[in-house]
Amino acid sequence: MSATEGNHIHEIDQDIFRSTVGSFAPGITVITGHDSHGPVGFTCQSFYSVSIDPPLVSFSVMKTSASYPRIRDTGSFAVNVLSSGQGAVANQFARKGGDKWDGIQWSTAVRGNPILDGTLAWLDCTIFAEHDAGDHCIVLGRVTEVGTSPSGHTEPLLYFQGKFRELRW
Numbered sequence: 624m625s626a627t628e629g630n631h632i633h634e635i636d637q638d639i640f641r642s643t644v645g646s647f648a649p650g651i652t653v654i655t656g657h658d659s660h661g662p663v664g665f666t667c668q669s670f671y672s673v674s675i676d677p678p679l680v681s682f683s684v685m686k687t688s689a690s691y692p693r694i695r696d697t698g699s700f701a702v703n704v705l706s707s708g709q710g711a712v713a714n715q716f717a718r719k720g721g722d723k724w725d726g727i728q729w730s731t732a733v734r735g736n737p738i739l740d741g742t743l744a745w746l747d748c749t750i751f752a753e754h755d756a757g758d759h760c761i762v763l764g765r766v767t768e769v770g771t772s773p774s775g776h777t778e779p780l781l782y783f784q785g786k787f788r789e790l791r792w
Contacts, residue, residue, distance in 0.1 A: 649670070650705070651709075652668070653702075653703040654682060654702060654703075655737040657697065663694055664703075679763055684762060695750065699764075701736035701748070706777075707780050712741075733767075734767070741772060742772045746768070747766070747767050749764065778790050
């Protein structure tokens with residue numbers, strides 16, 4: 624059934640919507656920053672590249688996030704693209720409260736944003752724009768520095784139908 628018939632918009636069941644968009648398998652990232660209170664970060668599956676010229680990326684974050692306001696206040700962030708086998712890292716940064724950084728090894732980009740060990744790649748960014756989007760905020764970042772991890776990891780961590788997955792060739 625179509626979501627629209629003529630000029631009438633039908634209500635979309637949230638569980639069916641979640642299940643439907645769960646058929647798309649995005650990579651998993653951890654968005655990080657560093658303020659006067661220390662490192663901050665959260666797991667994010669809604670990351671994508673936007674533009675090559677200028678180099679822009681985007682992610683979406685819940686408006687209720689306790690972590691993102693700290694990152695927003697610094698004006699910059701890093702995107703850490705998780706590798707296969709980093710499901711525990713994704714879960715650790717997805718939880719609310721507690722010390723998300725317990726046992727996490729990291730270095731810093733030039734701006735001081737945390738770069739997690741063992742990731743596939745990372746991008747350091749300045750906040751370019753924010754847009755309201757329902758219960759989320761869409762953040763655009765201008766990429767200022769990029770890198771890949773020397774860890775030798777070559778496979779991404781994916782999220783599909785409510786579970787972390789790995790590629791199988």
